[in-house]
Amino acid sequence: MIAAAPRCLHRAHAAPVPKASSQFLVTATVSRTLAERIEDLLPQTQCTKCGYPACRPYAEAIAAGEANYNQCPPGGAEGIARLAALLGKPVIPLDTTHGDERARPLAVIDEDVCIGCTLCMQACPVDAIAGAAKQMHTVIAELCTGCDLCVPPCPVDCIAMVPVTGERTGWDAWSQQEADAARARHDRRIVRLERERAAAVARANARQASRTAQAEPEAREKPEAPAAAHDDPEAKKRAIIQAALERARKKKEEMTSLGAGPKNTAHVSAAVQAQIDAAEERRRRLGLTDAENASQPGNGDKSA
Known part of the structure; x- marks a missing residue:
């Protein structure tokens, strides 16, 4: 008679149960910053009474110690009390310079x-x-x-803030669900405004590009105009002097053609000669001298 094999032998030959490989194990870890945890405890009214433009910037300022x-x-x-518990600090009174705790208004x-x-x-x-x-x-x-922000800009003062929660104030007049919904609406609004601003900038850039494209062919067709004399005071001065010299030259040519010449150009007084010399010096500085005028009597040439 053959003895039955021990049960332990059957267990020894049983197929091993595969273990999960560690390479397929994923540990999900969500790390929230202190500012995010603080923001979660704020009522999300976005009222700016704290001195910051929204609840999130205020939370970041608390986290930064500002x-x-x-x-x-x-x-x-x-x-x-909620924030004190999170921060490990004592409960302190509300700073009423930012407003009083009150029933929530509508x-x-x-x-x-x-x-x-x-x-x-x-x-x-x-x-x-x-x-x-x-x-x-x-x-x-x-x-x-109940943030009150709509009241100041109204030009006809037609908005009133009416308390609607009776004796309930603070978080007693507000729920976490309402706070979460308000934050979601605020975040969606920020995204929408940014999208509208980007679209407005894109439209403005497109208009500018269109105007530039239209102006370039016209600029190529038109010759470049010289700079206006009135844009350069020195150029204006030179133009006036040059015009006066041109008139004097033409007048001299007319007198010469008639057999008459300029008078009182010789033996002038010292004062008159000094004025002539000063005028010639100014003409030289401006680069308006010419050989024809320099050879005429009374031009300041003391060797004549």
Whole structure:
């Protein structure tokens, strides 16, 4: 009788279970900067009350140690406590020079007074105002963050900030979901504005290129005009003197043709001769002397 093989032998010949190769293991690590973690704790109203143009720049300033973490009125006391816990610092009072913690307001436009200037739309950081140029505007209540930024630019003072959360202030009057949605709208707006600016620059460059292309053939066809005399004071002076000399030369030729010559050119007084000498010196400096005029009596040649 043949004894049964031990079970351990069967296990010894069992196919080994392949192990996952380490080269296929990927560890996903998401590293967030301190500024990003701070930004996550801000209410995203983009109100600029902290002294910075938006929540992200304020978060970066806190991370860099350039701003204190108690400058956000919409976040209020709870917002300060959140930031203090993240930064490992004590909870401090709100810096009221940047505003007071308050119930969240809603912008309301008096549509009978609105003139459709679009200035409030341009100021709204989260695109919560709908309207068009010269048309009545209205605020989309669900999107308004109560930032107050639409009020100052209104030329007819038709926007009022109305509290809508009763006694609830700070984060009690605002939720994380609303903050996340406001940040998304703000980021989309920044991208849209940048795209519109780039398109405007491209259109301006295209117009300039078109004008340049049209001007080049005309410039090739037209001879280059000499520089205007009035653009160069010295050239203007020389032109005036040259014109006067030309008139004097023509006058002398006319007198010579009639048998008459210039008078009182000899035996002039010392004062008159000094004036003649000064005039000749100026003509020499300007390069206007010529052999014909230099040979005439009274030209300052003392050897005559």
